[in-house]
Amino acid sequence: MTRHVAIVGAGPSGCFLAQALLKARPDLAVDLIDRLPVPYGLVRYGVAADHQGTKAIARQFARLFERQGARFHGNVEIGRDVPLAALREAYDAVVLASGLSGDRTPDLAGLPLAGVHGAGALTRALYDHPDAGPLPDLGAHPLILGNGNVALDILRLLAKTPDELDGSDLGPRATRWLADSGIETITIVGRSPAAQARFDPVMVRELGALQGVSITVEAAPPGADDAGEKVLAALAQIDGTATGPRRIAFRFGLTPTGVVGEGGRIVALTVTRPDGVAETLPCTALVTAIGFRGDGTLPTDEGPGLYKAGWFARGPRGTIPENRADAQALALRILADLDADPDAPAKPGAAVLDRCRDRVDYDGWSRIDAAELAAAPANRCRQKLDTRAAMLALACRTEETQP
Amino acid sequence: MKLAILYGTETGNAEMLAEDLQSALEADHEVSVANLSDIAPEDLDGDTFYLVVCSTYGDGELPASAQPFGAALDAGDPDLSHVHFAIFGLGDSAYPDTFNGGSAVLAAALAQRGATMIGDRVTHDASGPDLAEDLALPWAEAVIAEAATRLGAAA
Structure with a gap:
């Protein structure tokens, strides 16, 4: 039977x-x-x-x-x-x-606002999923919230020059969208300290080979386990990469507290630093990569x-x-x-x-x-x-x- | 000369290649396939020629199924001077710093215990244009021919 x-x-x-x-x-x-x-x-x-x-x-x-x-x-x-x-x-x-x-969404004062996108939804739009929405306008200064490999994938795609996508299966619509994005800076923000970021170290180092970027990594406080040391070493290796004009900034240990909107569209993310001081991070769009449901x-x-x-x-x-x-x-x-x-x-x-x-x-x-x-x-x-x-x-x- | 294909795998690609090699070789040879996770260094004998297929994972490390074998080599430091092997690596040049690190680590660990490597370590690039089996089958045939002369009577 x-x-x-x-x-x-x-x-x-x-x-x-x-x-x-x-x-x-x-x-x-x-x-x-x-x-x-x-x-x-x-x-x-x-x-x-x-x-x-x-x-x-x-x-x-x-x-x-x-x-x-x-x-x-x-x-x-x-x-x-x-x-x-x-x-x-x-x-x-x-x-x-x-x-x-489904994208897990952050519980932030001020949401919902236009210009805030889940990483899953953006990924589906980039990769021609038949149920995806249109590719959004991220403006010149998108901010990525999240410290995992999904956040790194989005960061890398946004940072690449058109030539660096040769051999991929990125579709013509996403290819045009990236080429015309006008992105000048990408800030990637993590809630935890750098040593606890869930980045795969090889994917961090992959960013060091990008052809059109200038990378800065916020200094990490000392103290990390073995896995954390590998992430820190990879981040230290790419810090200072200077191959082109698109600026990438890694920030860590920032607890998001809210979003600021103007005319219904996000203009900033507010965070609390490890020392307790509030900080406002201006942005033209927010991509949240904090998990799925x-x-x-x-x-x-x-x-x-x-x-x-x-x-x-x-x-x-x-x-x-x-x-x-x-x-x-x-x-x-x-x-x-x-x-x-x-x-x-x-x-x-x-x-x-x-x-x-x-x-x-x-x-x-x-x-x-x-x-x-x-x-x-x-x-x-x-x-x-x-x-x-x-x-x-x-x-x-x-x-x-x-x- | 008996043939044994040993694979170290993480996502299953090396396992698939090992099975492909067995299918291609079994018409002319007595050939077994085993996961390195099921093999201890002291299991290796001098009458068998070992075709090792090993991928890479993480930071240029051994794939999960090869890690216990690798740890046993390190811990026991066995004498493998009777062992003959060839090795084929799987990797991805998207990660150039650690490309094919797994097969390099394993080849070095075997050689350090006295095992004799036949032929060169040949590597496949998952981001390249070739299919793994298109590189691995000619590699296998070449190293088997060389091993037959080195180990004596061919099967």
Whole structure:
């Protein structure tokens, strides 16, 4: 009897889970369901456009579908197109791996104001996510609030000269937007001291290779653990980088207290310094990169045959490989639960998805993938389709022409 | 001469390459694959030629699955003068300071305990135009041919 596993969310955690399940038990029927017509989630829309080496894990995920027998069901939103209860009825196990797509917003006096943007929303707009809003005007002096790698990714993208984006998959709209941004200074502000910043040191050092920037790093107070020492050493290494006019300033230990608006638009962030003194940081826009949260559409508690994976399970911390290790552990737990119930009634599996219109299978995604690679201009490795309509026109073409 | 592919991986890319190499080589050779996390230095024997595939993670460090093996080399300081290996590295030139640091660390650690490295350490760049297997398969064939003459009777 074939056992059926549905994974909701075809991002890295869902794909690593499917990989581990099928490696252990090639006879399983594993279905990866995504609300987008395209798979790979964060790898496609979150990993920075200029970090193509990181995106190379998508090759592993392609094998999942091409050799390991996993099936992709894109453009299917659980809750909207198929109730979660119906999915659980149809599968031996359902895993929620839908990530955390919402931006955590700071609780600051004076919000909401125009000119304040979540890093997730900005990242989706930069990387041609079909549900993203337009790219905002950040003005000449954007301020980034946050001390993690998401903040560094935004900083680096905003700081790069057009030539430094060669080889990326940044789309034409974002490319024009960056080239015309008129950004003069970027200030990156952390609440904690520099030694506690959650920056990956190699990503800090990456900034030292930028071609058009002048970097200053606020002096850090002494005292740090080993991880902190590595961050401090990386920051010290890039401090004083002077290759061009765009000024980047790292500030630390500043507790945000409020925002100042004029005419409904942000003009400054107010903070308290470690010595207790208040300071006003003028800015033309504020990008908040202080974490992510769920959108509330799926339950957050596990139940019989219902599991959680990835950021949806662990919260917005942890790198892709950490989530791979989690996925491998979860696969063992699911397999043990399946084995503990060998006489469970047979389940229909993917037949429950048959009612979904314009469902995209792996062949459909392969047509999108091929078209995007073929459309890449000379200095790009891919040009993404950026609307659901364009994706579905390609992906569902075969189905439409069938008699 | 038996072949054993040993991989050190963090995101799974080195594991995938190790499996690809096994598929490509098993028609002509007896070849096993193991994760370095399941291998201790004293498991290595003199009758086997080891093809090591190792990525890089963090600050040019060994990937997670190779770290226990690396720590065992450091802690036990075993004599590996009977061991022959070749090594293929995976890295990302987006991080030039630490590019392919993992395979360099592992090669040096093995050599320091007397193991003999066959051929040069060949590296793949995830940000470059080549697919890893397109570099690794010719590497494997070349080092296997050289090892066959060095270790004696070919399989």
